[in-house]
Amino acid sequence: MRSILVIIAASIIFSISDDTVEAKGLDKGVGPYGEFWKPIPTQRYWAPDYFYTPPEEPKGVYSEEECVACHKALNPGLVKAWEESNHANFDKIDKIQNYQNIDSRLAPVTNPPYAPIGKLQDYQREKLAEIEKHLGKKLTAVGCIDCHGKIGAEKLDHAKELVMPSAAHCGECHKQEFEEFESEKHYGIPDWKPGRESHAKAYDANLDVDVWAAQDKNIVQGCDMCHNIQHKCDSCHTRHAFRASEARRPEACQTCHNGPDHPDIEYYRDSKHGSIYFIEGNSWDWNKQLKDANYISPTCQSCHMYYKGQYSHNMVRKAIMGEGDVLFYDNIFKGIKPTDYIKNSKELQSRREAWIEVCVQCHSQRFSRDYLDSMDKASDSIFHYVSDAYATIKSLYEEEILYPMPENRPKAPAPVIEKYPDLLGGFYGEFWAKGGNPSRIEKDFLYMWENDAFLVRKGLAHMNPNGFTYISWSNLLKKYVDIQSEANTLRRLAALEKKTKLRSKKIREKK
Template sequence: MRHFGFVLIICVAFIEISNGAAFAQGTVDPSPERLVFPTEKGQKGFEEWVGLEKGSGPWADYYKPTPLHMYWSPKNHYIRPDLSAFKDLFDEYASGDCMGCHEDVTPGIVMSWKSSAHAKPRKSAKFAEKTRAIEETSGIKIEQVTCSFCHGESHDELFLPVADDVCKKCHRQQVEEFASEIADGRPSHRASWISNVVVPWYVEGFRRGEGYSFIGCDQCHPAMERCDGCHTRHKFSADEARRPEACYSCHMGADHPDAETYSESKMGVIYAMEGDTWAFDKGLNDLDLGGPEMRAPTCQICHMYNNTSGKWGHNVTSKGRWRMGTFPPVQVEYKSSMKDYPYGITIPPLNKKIDLYDGENKRKLERWLEVCNNCHSGRFARLWFEALDEYMFAAYRKRDEAQLLVEECFEKGWIDVNARAPYPMGDVLADKLGIKLLGEGVFKALKMSKGKIPVVGPILGVYANFRHDDGNPSQIETEYGNMWFWYALKGYKGVAHGQQDYAWWWGWAPMVNQLSRIKSQHDMLERVYNIEAKLGIGLGGK
């Protein structure tokens, strides 16, 4: 810790300089083969280095990222630090002595690395065989995977590794599996940063000087091509990534309480009681499921079993049927405008309803049943999925009832959209996206109103949980946003993971309570409007 003063100086120096001039670009010679972003458009938006002068993706010109974005999306934003404050350290340690220097400056990183298979690639017969296989397929001789392999030979070329440039050299199969999530669309790990920065409410927050408010979103939606979301730095342990806790830090909370529902389900309780004895040192394809090696499933067992191959791998979305529960199913007969979803919008994944019983989703269900049949009878497992689907259909009928009430408030003029801020980025959405992506109806509505239109319900109406700008959204819109994006999804996760308390008390019960609040708000707005009409004042008196 004797160099703590230098660390403090460099932090202060970065904060000062990051507000003005940019440092040198932090990139490495990229692999010409891009698996994670194979298209030119994707590479330009999410891999082209822009420093901190622009954002990521299609809205890059509309906001400047916070300095932490260097770590969330390093291909876009990483800037090498100014190391002039460390001159004494460079004089003390020989060039290339990364370990010696960093044992002083960042000892935790070095200790983590020393416990890793990167430091000891032949620490057991099993690891020696894996290392030999990697050497054979990659053509790389491996004694140790040291700092320079992942970060460059010197500070002059320092970079942060991503899968296509570094991890793929040794772990090609895993990167290919990860990149195969492209076929499944969003939501997915591969598209986590895309999902974060393309939504209009995110960019609107930056336009209004509130970019730091999204730090929670950024932490769970970084560019997952870094791999360290599951294999944490600098140990990069497969054993660790096979445990449910590896998923908990992101897959939790109001809209996707996976950690809460799994850990308090019978599966999670068995894991809590017995997990210390399970064979997490084994690959998922080598486990004896249901026995002493793993008596109950983990997140990884259920979600990493691949729809295409029938084996476990690094694609976690291939069996996704409900797609997080946020897209309306065709199996429900709607009375609200959800009957017209997706309103002509052609932007994936907003461009269609879900058909739970089409050929593709039927095949996915059979793959789910293959996993469940390791521990349950086929009849029980099939009935459970049937119950999940029926629960969700019923929840969507409640959402539809609520959405109809909210829409009436706008149709009758009880809420004045002209007296409040437009929909996030609504003033530029039409010109930016165009009629082909938005569809004629949405395009014309945005264009003519300059974004001052009501947007409620799945999925663009979720902005009600992220923004409040000059009276937009109103209370009834916020209540509806909480109903479908919080409580309905909590119930969904409760049923999906077999956690009864979330299915009812944190899901269905508060969801219908929200419907009561929405009905009361609807009736109050109607009464106020009618009173104002009689008095010749306010909205009713216009």
């Protein structure tokens, strides 16, 4: 009840744009910058709703048995995975009971928190009954055509009707899970576009990025391969086994949540939370629902899917992540310190309270509150360095000492719009560069706010001590140091050129 009120409140705060994109072939792009790019063939698979069309061959109308027979020969691994899935094994639900004792036999060795397996059977029976009631018919299995055609259809015209199923398609049976997932669209980051960082609008958020639109799709399809989670349940429940037990494990998140821009798995792995998981996790019962799991240490899922006493497929209701860009980039231009920004946002304050509820499951109120406060206060120290670095670069720009000055170098390709000084150190530099645009000092500033600054905060959030000291704080300072020294070199060169008449005022006049 309480959570429903919050949904409504949030919906008011962040109104959702409804710019639906029509499904197409590969003729042209979609989204706000659709005119600037054309999809490549693999994008059919990254965003099937927008680009997928069936292959021309084979032509024919096939039954379930024919699908399996042919693909078992062509792509045996695909069929095997489905054969292991619950989709193909409704009849095995009744057999689960027989094995309920296996865990207790192992218990003394590994001391695992196994639940009675009987519950799993009950849950799966209830779930199936719910789906059957909802669909208005009995199910004996979920097969190829149900997902790659229409649910319940007997035949599929391969060259005309084949689809790559979207989350909405899965949602026809898995109604509750889909609705939870879709509800993420209502949770934006204050001062950002609605739903910008939710999983449920991830692909559209990708389409909003100017440099993504501008760059070679063969490279930036790397963005698609994660951001396509908007369309694909199998980002976490990988096809064709679709195990919930897989999606409940931290490694399920790591294909997207790793690397310099979002080292979540790395930071989790080396936290105490993570080390306990990696030591003991193999003895935990991953068939349990999160609400019953009660692990001895948190996982990605047990923290991020929790909100006010419930677990759901909405993972962003208490997220303050988007602050990364807001706190350490947008706010430079507004001159707002992180602690002030967070303190003055009712939405962020309420998310923080929900966050503390998670920590308190194992830690004291006082500790949890003090620790998250220290994360905010640390952010002010970060902000100080980021602001100072930006001020350095901005003054170089204003004194025309930046080299080359923006007017004397290649422009970033459309639709990237270069608006200086606000674009100094802009995000486009992570994916495009040419002949001095951006220059070294701008690039260092870009990675300072886009990676290091945020990662100090992320290290703190994930209780990873090296994550916020040697890994991120030191990296932030390295770039700050490089920026100061580069600024000195640029100033000295400009002064020398002026003195020796190698530098005139004509630069600015070029504009």
